[in-house]
Amino acid sequence: MRELERLLAWLVQRESSQDSDWLIELVGLLRPAKGEADQAAVERIDALCERLQASPELARALARHFFTLFTGRRQRHLLAETGVILESGFSAGLLSRLTRRVLPEVPDQRLWVDLMGMVFSQRTDGGWVAAVGAARWARLLALLRDAGADEADVHRGQAQLRAETLRALSLLAHRLATLGNDAALLRYYTPPERHDSPFLAQAAALLDWCARAGAAALEGAALEEASTEPVLDRIAQCEQALAQVRQLAHEQGTSVALTRLLLQARQSTRRIRTLLAIVEAQDRQASNADIARLFVSLVEGECARRSLRKLWSRSTDMLALQVTENASRTGEHYVSETRREYWAMARSAMGAGVIVGFMALAKILLARLHLPPFWEAFAFGLNYATGFVLIHLLHFTVATKQPAMTAARIAAVVDEERDRGGSLERLARLTAQISRTQFIAILGNVVLAFPVAMALGWLWIEAFGASVTDAAKSAKLLGDIHPWHSAALPHAAIAGVCLFLAGIISGYYDNRCVYARIPQRIASLAWLSRLIGPPRSTRLAAYVEHNLGAIAGNVAFGFMLGFVGFFGHILGMPLDIRHVTFSAANLAFGLVGAGFAVSAPEVAICLAGLVLVALANLGVSFVLALQTALKARGLRLQGVREFVRVLGAEWRRHPGSFVVPPRGSEERQPH
Numbered sequence: 321m322r323e324l325e326r327l328l329a330w331l332v333q334r335e336s337s338q339d340s341d342w343l344i345e346l347v348g349l350l351r352p353a354k355g356e357a358d359q360a361a362v363e364r365i366d367a368l369c370e371r372l373q374a375s376p377e378l379a380r381a382l383a384r385h386f387f388t389l390f391t392g393r394r395q396r397h398l399l400a401e402t403g404v405i406l407e408s409g410f411s412a413g414l415l416s417r418l419t420r421r422v423l424p425e426v427p428d429q430r431l432w433v434d435l436m437g438m439v440f441s442q443r444t445d446g447g448w449v450a451a452v453g454a455a456r457w458a459r460l461l462a463l464l465r466d467a468g469a470d471e472a473d474v475h476r477g478q479a480q481l482r483a484e485t486l487r488a489l490s491l492l493a494h495r496l497a498t499l500g501n502d503a504a505l506l507r508y509y510t511p512p513e514r515h516d517s518p519f520l521a522q523a524a525a526l527l528d529w530c531a532r533a534g535a536a537a538l539e540g541a542a543l544e545e546a547s548t549e550p551v552l553d554r555i556a557q558c559e560q561a562l563a564q565v566r567q568l569a570h571e572q573g574t575s576v577a578l579t580r581l582l583l584q585a586r587q588s589t590r591r592i593r594t595l596l597a598i599v600e601a602q603d604r605q606a607s608n609a610d611i612a613r614l615f616v617s618l619v620e621g622e623c624a625r626r627s628l629r630k631l632w633s634r635s636t637d638m639l640a641l642q643v644t645e646n647a648s649r650t651g652e653h654y655v656s657e658t659r660r661e662y663w664a665m666a667r668s669a670m671g672a673g674v675i676v677g678f679m680a681l682a683k684i685l686l687a688r689l690h691l692p693p694f695w696e697a698f699a700f701g702l703n704y705a706t707g708f709v710l711i712h713l714l715h716f717t718v719a720t721k722q723p724a725m726t727a728a729r730i731a732a733v734v735d736e737e738r739d740r741g742g743s744l745e746r747l748a749r750l751t752a753q754i755s756r757t758q759f760i761a762i763l764g765n766v767v768l769a770f771p772v773a774m775a776l777g778w779l780w781i782e783a784f785g786a787s788v789t790d791a792a793k794s795a796k797l798l799g800d801i802h803p804w805h806s807a808a809l810p811h812a813a814i815a816g817v818c819l820f821l822a823g824i825i826s827g828y829y830d831n832r833c834v835y836a837r838i839p840q841r842i843a844s845l846a847w848l849s850r851l852i853g854p855p856r857s858t859r860l861a862a863y864v865e866h867n868l869g870a871i872a873g874n875v876a877f878g879f880m881l882g883f884v885g886f887f888g889h890i891l892g893m894p895l896d897i898r899h900v901t902f903s904a905a906n907l908a909f910g911l912v913g914a915g916f917a918v919s920a921p922e923v924a925i926c927l928a929g930l931v932l933v934a935l936a937n938l939g940v941s942f943v944l945a946l947q948t949a950l951k952a953r954g955l956r957l958q959g960v961r962e963f964v965r966v967l968g969a970e971w972r973r974h975p976g977s978f979v980v981p982p983r984g985s986e987e988r989q990p991h
Contacts, residue, residue: 324349324368332381336388336473340435343389347439351448358451365456372463383468387477389435395481398433399488399595399614400495403621404587405580417628436622446623450616458605458612465604482537485595486530492592493530497523499585500558504578508568509561518561522554526592533599548596555589562586573835656757659981665757669764671716673901676765677772679707680905681780684788693889701882708874712867718901719761719938748970755978762934765901773905777912787913794913797906798922801898801929808898812933815897816940818880823945826873839865900934 327346350368352360372379427434440449449457468474499505500519511517529551562585569578594614601607624630656662686699711718780788789797801808833839842848843861852860881897888895907926911918974982 324364325371328371328378328382331385332377334385336384338389338392338429340389340429340438342385344439347445351442351445358448361448362452362456365452365460369456369459369463372460372467376467379463379467380471383464384471384473386464387468387471387474387481390432390477390481390484391473392480393430393432393435395432395484396487396491397431398436398618399485400491400591402433402436402625403617404591405584414628417626420626436618437626440619440622443623443627446620449619454609454612454616457615458608461608461611462605465608479537482599483534485599486534486537489530489592489595489599490527492588492595493523493526496558496585496588496592499581499588500561502581504575504581505565505585508565508572518554518557522551522558525551525554548600551596552593555592558585559589562589571834573831573833575835656760656981657753659983662756662760662981665717666760666764668715668717669719669761670768671714672711672718673765673768673770674772675707675711675714675716676718676769676901677776677905677908679703680769680773680902680909681776681788682707683902684793684909693886697883697886698879699882700885701879703878704881705875705878708878709871712870712874717761717764719758719765719934745966745970748967751967752970752974752977753981756980758938759979762900762938766904766930769901769905770908773908774912777909781912787915789909789913791914794910797910798914798918798926801903801907801926801933803925803929803932806929807894807896808903808929808933809936811896811898812900812936813940814884814895815881815899816937817944818877818884818897819937819941820944820948821880822873822877823941824948825876826869828869829872830869833865833868838868898933898936900930900937903930903933 324346327342327349331342350361350364352358372382425434427438429435440446465474497517497519500517529548562582565578566582569582594610598607598610598614601610656665682703683700686696686703689696689699691699708718777788780786787794800806803809839861842864843858845857848857848860881899885896887893907930911923971978976982
């Protein structure tokens with residue numbers, strides 16, 4: 321506090337000026353030093369407020385110097401732009417940030433947007449300013465405004481700030497009108513006939529209000545005549561239109577550009593509401609609170625404007641939203657609520673198990689060809705991709721493909737519950753439904769993949785007089801799923817990552833198919849209609865609409881599994897994959913190849929390895945998919961302990977429901 325006392329004493333002795341060095345020094349004294357927690361800044365702000373409250377002379381000096389900084393400087397760009405996304409895309413944002421780091425801009429002292437960057441120049445500033453909290457900043461502002469009530473410099477600074485706020489509102493009105501009439505948004509929203517666009521209407525109303533408010537300020541009149549109610553009504557209409565566009569985008573597909581546009585428009589409406597509340601406020605305490613909250617968001621926005629990490633996070637959020645919306649709807653098909661759905665899932669999984677047995681045999685035979693590494697990886701990938709696509713075409717289910725879909729479904733439920741204030745019971749019931757569906761799907765895959773592979777191995781011996789795998793290969797197949805003598809679990813985690821990426825790719829193509837209206841474009845192809853006839857081209861278009869994403873995801877997943885080992889080979893790293901269903905089939909081939917000369921403890925260890933591989937496959941892909949889906953909606957699981965308590969209560973009431981649907985659930989329960 322000694323340095324802070326020295327600075328305050330210096331401000332008392334010095335006449336106010338446009339010099340901002342003292343403010344930079346003041347913030348530097350309040351900022352936590354390297355290694356200090358944000359709580360240090362909280363304590364310093366509290367100490368500063370106590371000192372100013374005890375010494376009106378220091379408070380008047382600080383108020384005079386602070387508000388003088390607003391005279392002769394433009395604040396409109398700071399108020400209208402900082403904290404509001406302006407970049408047109410990730411590439412533009414990355415280029416501007418890298419350019420500023422290599423060749424920093426020369427700050428213009430006449431602009432508060434540049435002065436803010438000079439004062440809060442550290443990347444950690446947003447964190448400690450937020451940690452101080454709006455209430456403490458409001459208290460500091462109240463002390464300055466009260467102390468400077470009789471100071472001419474303070475009045476001039478406040479008048480300048482008020483005028484610049486009105487100009488910032490004008491900028492925001494024009495920007496929101498432009499965003500609201502962008503072609504990407506008008507694709508989903510068309511104003512009703514005989515009505516103007518709400519975005520143009522809000523611009524007209526807000527500009528008119530700003531003109532009347534400015535005239536009232538010049539005349540020294542009150543603002544009652546310039547009511548904000550018509551403006552707020554127009555803003556509400558804009559927000560309603562944006563909500564409608566977002567809902568339609570969920571149903572008809574979206575793009576990163578549209579997601580960014582909606583975010584820009586939403587941020588603009590919020591900033592307009594904030595500035596209107598500040599300008600119109602009659603109660604000084606409420607005004608101080610609004611200004612303090614705006615100040616915190618401005619500092620956070622300034623730090624984000626320079627941060628590569630924030631740019632990456634925001635861009636991935638937008639991409640995540642684009643690829644998870646369709647996945648959440650697809651996830652409903654992977655959740656069994658009734659026993660009929662449960663046993664249908666079991667039959668579907670069993671069908672996939674049969675095909676996986678043949679795919680495992682095909683991979684063993686391809687490995688015996690000893691192809692060059694690239695072509696071997698390509699052959700493995702083609703085998704996987706063909707099998708997965710065939711499983712999809714036959715409406716079978718691979719259990720490990722479920723987590724990416726069900727995680728997106730959970731995120732959608734969390735979003736719904738947040739919007740309507742629902743409880744955690746529904747989420748607990750959904751968790752039970754997902755648990756039993758995953759259980760029966762894995763059981764169905766394994767319970768047929770294992771015997772089918774064993775039968776194929778026995779038939780191979782009968783047909784060719786030798787096992788499909790020699791002793792060394794059989795030992796390797798058995799050793800590959802040993803839980804601690806092999807890298808089975810890390811390799812299973814790699815497979816989980818591939819499953820997650822396949823879900824992302826599937827969601828992207830599902831969204832792209834709807835957004836680009838690919839089915840309608842296929843149905844309208846004249847040459848295709850002439851070739852196969854209009855009815856068949858319509859059915860083909862409908863099939864593409866419902867299956868393009870799944871087929872793309874299955875093909876991508878297959879080639880990812882095939883090439884993991886190849887990339888490990890060329891990088892000199894022990895990379896490989898372990899998939900529970902294929903591991904079950906390989907276990908069968910290994911036992912047949914070894915002539916069943918395997919002890920019971922070794923078989924038990926292999927079975928334990930299968931269970932752990934399944935958990936790694938499902939756990940990694942589910943956690944990544946859930947994190948992505950929550951991130952896309954700007955959510956986090958609130959009240960984890962409370963959710964665990966509710967889930968435990970659900971387990972105690974209906975423990976069997978986590979494995980089998982309860983009796984009496986033959987009819988689908990309403991949501």
